[in-house]
Amino acid sequence: MDGSFARGHDDYEAITRPVLTVGRSFRRWTMGLGAVVLWAVFAWVWQLWFGLGETGLNRPVYWGLYITNFVFFIGVSHAGTLISAILRIVNAEWRRPITRMAEVITVLVLFFGVGNVLLDLGRPDRALDVVLHPHFRSPLLWDIMSIGLYLAASSFYLYLPLIPDIARLRDQTTGWRHRFYTRLSVGWTGTPRQWHRLERAIGVMAIAVIPIAVSVHTVVSWVFAMTIQPMWHSTIFGPYFVVGAIFSGIAAIIIAMAIVRKVYALERYLQPIHFNNLGLLLLLMTCLWFYFTFAEHLTVWYGQEPEEIKVFNARLYGPFAPYFWTMVVTCLVVPFAILANNRTRTVRGTVVASISVTIGMWLERFAIVVPSLSNPRAPIHTFTYVPSWVELSLMAGCFAAFVLLYMGFTKLFPCVSIWELQQEEASARADDSARVEQAVEV
Amino acid sequence: MARWGLVIDLDRCTACQACVVACKHENNVPFSTPAASNSGRLLTWIQLVAVETRSHGPATPMPLMCQQCDRPPCTDVCPTSATYLNAEGIVAQIYARCIGCRYCTNACPYSVKLFNWQTPAWPEPMTALRNPDVSVRPKGVVEKCTFCHHRLMRAREQARAEGRDLANEDYVPACVQTCPAEAMVFGDLDDPHSEASAWAESPRAFRWMEELGTRPKVVYLREGE
Amino acid sequence: MSDRLSRRGFLFYGGAAVMGVTLGQLARRQLAWADARAAADRGLGEERWTVSVCRECPAACGVRVRLIDGRPVKLEGNPLCPVSRGRLCAKGQAAIEAYYDPDRLTGPAKRVGPHGTGAWERISWQEATGLLAGHLRAATGRPGQVLAVSADETGPVADAWTRVWRAGGARVHQTEAATAARLRDRMALLTGVSANPHFDLEHATHVLSFGAPLVEDWLSPIWTQRSFGRFRRFDGRPRGRLVQIESRRSLTARKADEWIAVPTDRQVVLVYGIAAVLLRENRIDRSALEPSLGRLADFEQTVTTRFTPAAVAAATGVPVVTGLRLARDLAAAARPLVVVNADASSDLVDAVLALNMLLGAFDRPGGISAALPPAYTSLPVDAEAARAEGGPRVILLRDAAEFRSMATTPDLLPALSSAELVVSFSPYLDEAASVADLLLPAHTPLESWQAIVPATSAPGQAIAFSRPAAAPLVETRDLIQILKAVTDAVAGPLAAACPWSSSAELVGSELARLARIRRGGPYASVFETEWMRQLERGGWWTSAAASPEEFGDLVTAAGGWADPFFEPGQVRRRILEQGGCSFLPPPAIPSEPLPPDLPRGPYPWRLETFVPATVNQLGSPNQPVLFELLGQPDAKPWGPWVEMSPETAHAAGVTGRTVVRVESQIGGVRASVVLVEGMRPGGVALAFLPALPTAGRWAREITEDVRGLAADDQLRSGAVTVRIVPA
Numbered sequence A: 001m002d003g004s005f006a007r008g009h010d011d012y013e014a015i016t017r018p019v020l021t022v023g024r025s026f027r028r029w030t031m032g033l034g035a036v037v038l039w040a041v042f043a044w045v046w047q048l049w050f051g052l053g054e055t056g057l058n059r060p061v062y063w064g065l066y067i068t069n070f071v072f073f074i075g076v077s078h079a080g081t082l083i084s085a086i087l088r089i090v091n092a093e094w095r096r097p098i099t100r101m102a103e104v105i106t107v108l109v110l111f112f113g114v115g116n117v118l119l120d121l122g123r124p125d126r127a128l129d130v131v132l133h134p135h136f137r138s139p140l141l142w143d144i145m146s147i148g149l150y151l152a153a154s155s156f157y158l159y160l161p162l163i164p165d166i167a168r169l170r171d172q173t174t175g176w177r178h179r180f181y182t183r184l185s186v187g188w189t190g191t192p193r194q195w196h197r198l199e200r201a202i203g204v205m206a207i208a209v210i211p212i213a214v215s216v217h218t219v220v221s222w223v224f225a226m227t228i229q230p231m232w233h234s235t236i237f238g239p240y241f242v243v244g245a246i247f248s249g250i251a252a253i254i255i256a257m258a259i260v261r262k263v264y265a266l267e268r269y270l271q272p273i274h275f276n277n278l279g280l281l282l283l284l285m286t287c288l289w290f291y292f293t294f295a296e297h298l299t300v301w302y303g304q305e306p307e308e309i310k311v312f313n314a315r316l317y318g319p320f321a322p323y324f325w326t327m328v329v330t331c332l333v334v335p336f337a338i339l340a341n342n343r344t345r346t347v348r349g350t351v352v353a354s355i356s357v358t359i360g361m362w363l364e365r366f367a368i369v370v371p372s373l374s375n376p377r378a379p380i381h382t383f384t385y386v387p388s389w390v391e392l393s394l395m396a397g398c399f400a401a402f403v404l405l406y407m408g409f410t411k412l413f414p415c416v417s418i419w420e421l422q423q424e425e426a427s428a429r430a431d432d433s434a435r436v437e438q439a440v441e442v
Numbered sequence B: 001m002a003r004w005g006l007v008i009d010l011d012r013c014t015a016c017q018a019c020v021v022a023c024k025h026e027n028n029v030p031f032s033t034p035a036a037s038n039s040g041r042l043l044t045w046i047q048l049v050a051v052e053t054r055s056h057g058p059a060t061p062m063p064l065m066c067q068q069c070d071r072p073p074c075t076d077v078c079p080t081s082a083t084y085l086n087a088e089g090i091v092a093q094i095y096a097r098c099i100g101c102r103y104c105t106n107a108c109p110y111s112v113k114l115f116n117w118q119t120p121a122w123p124e125p126m127t128a129l130r131n132p133d134v135s136v137r138p139k140g141v142v143e144k145c146t147f148c149h150h151r152l153m154r155a156r157e158q159a160r161a162e163g164r165d166l167a168n169e170d171y172v173p174a175c176v177q178t179c180p181a182e183a184m185v186f187g188d189l190d191d192p193h194s195e196a197s198a199w200a201e202s203p204r205a206f207r208w209m210e211e212l213g214t215r216p217k218v219v220y221l222r223e224g225e
Numbered sequence C: 001m002s003d004r005l006s007r008r009g010f011l012f013y014g015g016a017a018v019m020g021v022t023l024g025q026l027a028r029r030q031l032a033w034a035d036a037r038a039a040a041d042r043g044l045g046e047e048r049w050t051v052s053v054c055r056e057c058p059a060a061c062g063v064r065v066r067l068i069d070g071r072p073v074k075l076e077g078n079p080l081c082p083v084s085r086g087r088l089c090a091k092g093q094a095a096i097e098a099y100y101d102p103d104r105l106t107g108p109a110k111r112v113g114p115h116g117t118g119a120w121e122r123i124s125w126q127e128a129t130g131l132l133a134g135h136l137r138a139a140t141g142r143p144g145q146v147l148a149v150s151a152d153e154t155g156p157v158a159d160a161w162t163r164v165w166r167a168g169g170a171r172v173h174q175t176e177a178a179t180a181a182r183l184r185d186r187m188a189l190l191t192g193v194s195a196n197p198h199f200d201l202e203h204a205t206h207v208l209s210f211g212a213p214l215v216e217d218w219l220s221p222i223w224t225q226r227s228f229g230r231f232r233r234f235d236g237r238p239r240g241r242l243v244q245i246e247s248r249r250s251l252t253a254r255k256a257d258e259w260i261a262v263p264t265d266r267q268v269v270l271v272y273g274i275a276a277v278l279l280r281e282n283r284i285d286r287s288a289l290e291p292s293l294g295r296l297a298d299f300e301q302t303v304t305t306r307f308t309p310a311a312v313a314a315a316t317g318v319p320v321v322t323g324l325r326l327a328r329d330l331a332a333a334a335r336p337l338v339v340v341n342a343d344a345s346s347d348l349v350d351a352v353l354a355l356n357m358l359l360g361a362f363d364r365p366g367g368i369s370a371a372l373p374p375a376y377t378s379l380p381v382d383a384e385a386a387r388a389e390g391g392p393r394v395i396l397l398r399d400a401a402e403f404r405s406m407a408t409t410p411d412l413l414p415a416l417s418s419a420e421l422v423v424s425f426s427p428y429l430d431e432a433a434s435v436a437d438l439l440l441p442a443h444t445p446l447e448s449w450q451a452i453v454p455a456t457s458a459p460g461q462a463i464a465f466s467r468p469a470a471a472p473l474v475e476t477r478d479l480i481q482i483l484k485a486v487t488d489a490v491a492g493p494l495a496a497a498c499p500w501s502s503s504a505e506l507v508g509s510e511l512a513r514l515a516r517i518r519r520g521g522p523y524a525s526v527f528e529t530e531w532m533r534q535l536e537r538g539g540w541w542t543s544a545a546a547s548p549e550e551f552g553d554l555v556t557a558a559g560g561w562a563d564p565f566f567e568p569g570q571v572r573r574r575i576l577e578q579g580g581c582s583f584l585p586p587p588a589i590p591s592e593p594l595p596p597d598l599p600r601g602p603y604p605w606r607l608e609t610f611v612p613a614t615v616n617q618l619g620s621p622n623q624p625v626l627f628e629l630l631g632q633p634d635a636k637p638w639g640p641w642v643e644m645s646p647e648t649a650h651a652a653g654v655t656g657r658t659v660v661r662v663e664s665q666i667g668g669v670r671a672s673v674v675l676v677e678g679m680r681p682g683g684v685a686l687a688f689l690p691a692l693p694t695a696g697r698w699a700r701e702i703t704e705d706v707r708g709l710a711a712d713d714q715l716r717s718g719a720v721t722v723r724i725v726p727a
């Protein structure tokens, strides 16, 4: 590890070039997405002004799109940090070009997870009350703590491996970028002492981040499971949600990878092997997800407990059946059919499967949140929940802002970890190229 | 310390809904419109629900308000303690602290917690109709039956001014006060001499959904023989 | 190049962020402000309690009014009132909203545009009373030129109204009251006692009810509900058992231990069928009927031969065994009582009273007794608003004289369009006021002096009295003051008929009269009332008042005057005196078969309408909270609902809790479906809810008008058929 940038400079130009240049289509996308975000800001101000009456929420469906999005985004956040940490720990070499992209998703999407809770508050102006008057028995407070910790940890975990690459950019740039990178590179010069420290820190973080990540989605599931409401009050919700989170997280990485690879022409680094490996992981999660979903529904169906079966029926045969069965198709049938087959587990195939899973997992969250609320134990009048324009606008705004921020990130930092690729190449040269084949087994 | 409770005899209750109106006026619960009502935004702290309480015959219309659980699932989940079990055993709401997350509304198995979807409004001159003892809730917070807690505070003041102990009869919530069929009694469930505890001893007594471990302080007496 | 663009991008993001924060701050401030405003209302004012009288229905319950800085904020029942005993029904609780109705008339007005266009001009009280006086002067002379219509009401204020217009040669008409009036008349025929029957529901052990809405609005709603509660459960007494015979499953039917659906016009057959069983099986107490035995023989002969079990079963649809059981259960009960809805046909009332006679229910606890001759006899009014030659020139509509009431006065509607001047005294722009030419808004009940006889009360006598509980909110006037101004302007006999200058004076003179007759006293607690009863039984009359004025003050402060003295046994005594009671001959069994239960023709279902228990007969347009109670807990509030059997719903292709259109040959309304197990499948029952577009903001929200389905009399007679169409 001599930190000889001179050699790598040309080699990794493909990675750094998109960071330092801005194309026309980037600007067009920025404008388009910016318009969506602005519209969402308008909708948000509207909602602040007139109150949550501007949503389609009602009694008893007190939670809807925002909370669905909250769970969904927090789920997707497991993409990165958790997966990259696991792959790092098991030393899967093929992980190297994809960890960064995954970690960015985590950090950004966490903001939207938290943001959707804020959107859902009747009194966002009092959000600080949670800190001023905390009530530690509330799973929401556990959520705040674990998400806060996760956000800090995953930001740090994203930042640490960025340092050498920032230093590289610092050395390539002038003007404000130079100043910006100088500040962020915290005096990185690539001395062996620094390398040693960095690798140790990354190693520690990779281990620390796993239990935190697992706790985050477990606690999110407990927001539901700790109530005694039918089909929320489930003991398997913790692992079920974690599995779902990893499932949707992997799907999100695959989609992001495909887009970045295409837009920034990084085919050299993001190879079919990466899609293949992630596709296999996704297949594994498909099976796990199905196992949990099946177990959850079978026990409810077999028990025929009147309150639970009401929700069960609403979900499987009632007003929520379209959501449920679309979910089954998109989360099980489509990914399984594509990924279980070597011939279809191509770049295109995994991407299709991932898009399908992403849609399906959003529907899953919706099908968990709304049907239980729509079928309360008390026989009060119930009302069909139809999201209002405000909620739909804010949801669109969240997705647009996420993409926008992701794009912004790619314009500031390389989305593939350069020094890790260097490392890999160094060891690959020393070793044998069959190593990549081996990684498939991991 | 008294354990205030409400006993409702479903055999006497005529489903007249006088209690519903009394509560609305007593507690400044705003009126609805057909639009609000059709979108599930009607606010009422007490309402009739049809519950199967007998083995045959139609479901019984049952007045339902906060059951003032002794083990309330709603307070556990509140991130700010804006809803809590107070020293009197009444599950209270601190409107000024509520962040409007509606976690408690979803945790309550009786669905009796209500959310202020917008700023409550009374057209002039109807603002004069509001009870000054009860605060008007702003938009964005959760509210529910308080067992007319302000009446307890008044009754206690009164008793103190008269230099005597608070008696069962001093504290009567608005719904109980108006009930034309004399179907409700209110009082200290721990006081063996109170009418409420006597009613609650009835073999017809049941606490709705008590199997959930909520330990409600609203007791119903089953309709029928 | 790339740097510059990036900077622009950066500025863009930065700007958006700043804007977001600013807007967020603004919104935060707005929320904080809303909070502060809500908290600012909480300054406590000065609290005071006073009494008044609820006028939402003829029961005239006493109310306590909680005032904060002189403004009413809450109504409660007056515990001293013998009718309400401290309780109020939903309408009584909601009455306060009518006082604050933001769409009340703010003062007198005259019509400027053509009828019905809603163009009014505010005028002064002087001009308004002058205008009416002018027309009256022109109209007096020939009788019948003036028609005065008011709601059914007994008491000094109602009599003052009658007396004044009568003096001017007017016809004075009251909209029909189905309170105990018909029951009283039919009881007089059977027993010879002309007094309101008092049904001791509380002490009965078994009640068979023919359509009596016991838990809804029977006779005197609060009184009945209290009685019902105690009938069900009271201090160790056995639980009372209720069997309801009614075509629809009303709330009472739902609360009953057994509900048997029998079409309204067939119920009389069932009553006689039960009587026939009792007679045939000799399950009656003949010794108690001793003086009537002669007449009973005839009656027995007719009833037992005509109402054979098979014939009754065929005509009513009630199986023979059920009929037998109903009869035997009645006979086996300790204190059976048969009750009937106050609006029922004379035949049905006669049958029910006769059945009670066979059961020995008169003059026994848990039975029927007769109230004493009233301490207040009101002036007679004209039975019909029959028109004079060419119709009345001036029509005066007081209070609740609205269209639905007018439907019971069919000749009034054409008269309204031909009259020169139609005057409304209502404080609201209700439907009648909307067709008037001149509006003279009188005070609402909370603003008025009250003197009214409660429609039905406990045995004994009561007159509700109260001072105004609250200051007038707008420029309405005291009714007597208006009459005084008008009659003074007309002069002559009219002026002489109105010696009072205000209601205060009128009420004062009535109180003075009561002080002189030395009976009863101010409304008092249950305990004191019992004490007073014992004293009067011993021939004593006591009053804490030193002077008639003080007496009056005590009465208005208590909310009314009551004489609890009541002598049981009147009916039997009278029957003995006249040598038996006069059983009326029962009607023939209808020859046509029961209406079919299977759908037929394009409008397959028979329509029945009913007044929802939680609104008054006007539809309570200015009490928005009552609209929220409609149809609870089954239907969606704020609109009419239609009840049908699951079979009917299935045939019509609709399901419960959905909204459908109920269509007749001439119109349709949207209503939410309530499924009723056990209802006869041939008919549907629709809540009667009028749309009252002029009556204010909340009334305007009710857009479906049940009256669009058919003429009112057709609706009431059940002659309309409808179809149900998914909406």
Ligand SMILES: Nc1nc2c(c(=O)[nH]1)N[C@H]1C(S)=C(S)[C@@H](COP(=O)(O)OP(=O)(O)OC[C@H]3O[C@@H](n4cnc5c(=O)[nH]c(N)nc54)[C@H](O)[C@@H]3O)O[C@H]1N2
Binding pocket: C057, C058, C177, C178, C179, C210, C211, C212, C213, C216, C217, C218, C219, C221, C246, C247, C248, C250, C264, C265, C267, C340, C341, C342, C343, C344, C345, C348, C610, C611, C612, C613, C614, C615, C616, C617, C618
């Ligand atoms: N909520 C409410 N309460 C009221 C009033 C009000 O307007 N609203 N008005 C008050 C007044 S003015 C009065 S007169 C009383 C009236 O009170 P009631 O005399 O009891 O009359 P309704 O309420 O019109 O009718 C009650 C039921 O009688 C049934 N019915 C109709 N016709 C017949 C029949 O021929 N035979 C039998 N057996 N049943 C029949 C109908 O199914 C209906 O459900 O109520 C008083 N209380």
Ligand SMILES: Nc1nc2c(c(=O)[nH]1)N[C@H]1C(S)=C(S)[C@@H](COP(=O)(O)OP(=O)(O)OC[C@H]3O[C@@H](n4cnc5c(=O)[nH]c(N)nc54)[C@H](O)[C@@H]3O)O[C@H]1N2
Binding pocket: C055, C056, C057, C098, C150, C151, C152, C175, C176, C177, C178, C179, C399, C400, C401, C402, C404, C405, C406, C407, C408, C425, C426, C427, C442, C443, C444, C445, C448, C611, C616, C617, C618, C619, C620, C712, C716
């Ligand atoms: N279609 C149909 N028509 C009917 C009936 C029916 O059931 N169906 N029922 C018939 C019967 S039984 C009756 S009794 C009549 C009843 O018909 P109405 O006599 O019109 O009685 P309500 O409709 O109850 O209206 C009473 C209203 O008068 C107001 N009011 C009461 N007291 C006062 C006062 O002192 N001053 C003023 N300014 N306003 C006052 C109250 O606020 C209340 O809103 O309708 C009859 N017509």
Ligand code: SF4
Binding pocket: B008, B012, B013, B014, B015, B016, B017, B018, B019, B020, B063, B175, B178, B179, B180, B181, B182, B183, B184
């Ligand atoms: S007021 Fe009494 S009788 Fe009427 S619905 Fe309420 S509890 Fe039942």
Ligand code: SF4
Binding pocket: B065, B066, B067, B068, B069, B072, B073, B074, B075, B091, B107, B108, B109, B110, B111, B112, B113, B144, B214
């Ligand atoms: S009834 Fe619901 S709101 Fe009331 S204390 Fe129990 S859980 Fe809380």
Ligand code: SF4
Binding pocket: B077, B078, B079, B080, B081, B082, B083, B097, B098, B099, B100, B101, B102, B103, B104, B105, B141, B142
């Ligand atoms: S809505 Fe308010 S009271 Fe309910 S849980 Fe949230 S903060 Fe607590």
Ligand code: SF4
Binding pocket: B022, B023, B024, B026, B027, B045, B046, B065, B144, B145, B146, B147, B148, B149, B173, B174, B175, B176
């Ligand atoms: S106790 Fe008070 S707050 Fe609760 S339902 Fe009754 S009137 Fe309303």
Ligand code: SF4
Binding pocket: C054, C055, C056, C057, C058, C059, C060, C061, C084, C087, C088, C089, C090, C091, C092, C093, C220, C221, C222
């Ligand atoms: S029964 Fe009639 S008078 Fe009594 S409170 Fe109800 S509406 Fe008023």
Ligand SMILES: [Mo]
Binding pocket: C152, C176, C177, C178, C179
């Ligand atoms: Mo009436």
